[in-house]
């Protein structure tokens with residue numbers, strides 16, 4: 416199977432690809448769900464989840480091909496949530512996609528829940544790889560792409576990573592391997608929010624300019640605003656064109672804001688992995704609800 420554009424790929428279940436206004440509304444809704452999910456158990460990673468939810472809705476509801484009624488369908492696209500601590504955003508996406516029942520929403524991080532603090536593939540339908548130990552997702556993605564190639568399956572493999580995560584040496588071994596084996600169907604998306612658990616990525620261990628680094632490893636590179644839906648979609652379409660026209664994988668450096676959407680969480684490392692108290696929750700929920708209501 417050779418497919419060159421997104422338009423050529425259809426969702427077998429006949430699920431519609433959402434338009435940008437629909438995706439914006441969905442992301443605004445999922446931001447509220449993420450906040451609720453973390454407030455309930457008083458545990459989770461709001462900053463990390465709000466940072467990447469715009470990327471996730473575009474990847475899952477505009478770009479990728481999948482089928483919740485046939486989760487093991489071989490020709491589905493693959494997604495790896497390498498920054499596994501962004502689990503609330505991932506779970507909200509998979510609930511919307513029909514892989515996880517909404518009834519589980521209030522079980523995040525509770526004992527015996529399927530929704531563990533980091534995604535565990537044995538509990539989560541639609542999740543191929545357990546993540547949480549940072550730096551491993553891209554290696555898994557490259558291996559997965561090589562396996563798909565052996566089976567003559569042309570699916571895409573999309574790996575979402577944190578920028579702090581890219582301080583792990585393992586990431587760069589995977590970057591080398593992907594270029595060496597010419598796995599052009601792998602797309603690495605870096606959620607470049609400039610913050611990690613201990614603060615500014617550049618102070619912890621500087622990543623510098625990430626685009627030239629990937630380019631030096633023979634990757635195609637696209638740098639975008641990771642909250643601009645048109646730019647996200649263009650970058651994903653460009654990754655498909657690159658996959659057809661070059662034998663190199665593609666990195667999308669998505670510049671984002673950690674905690675995006677909640678004024679007091681934005682760009683604050685302290686909200687990396689902390690739940691809001693009641694007062695903070697009410698302010699945050701009011702802000703997110705106003706943003707949701709403002710969209711048509």
Ligand SMILES: Cc1ncc(C[n+]2csc(CCOP(=O)(O)OP(=O)(O)O)c2C)c(N)n1
Nearest residue numbers: 463500547548549577578579580610611612
């Ligand atoms: C191998 C490993 N080391 C340390 C951690 C602890 N940890 C969890 S999140 C995090 C920071 C991640 O920062 P970044 O990748 O920038 O993610 P984001 O800002 O998107 O939350 C760290 C160090 C981990 N999960 N795995």
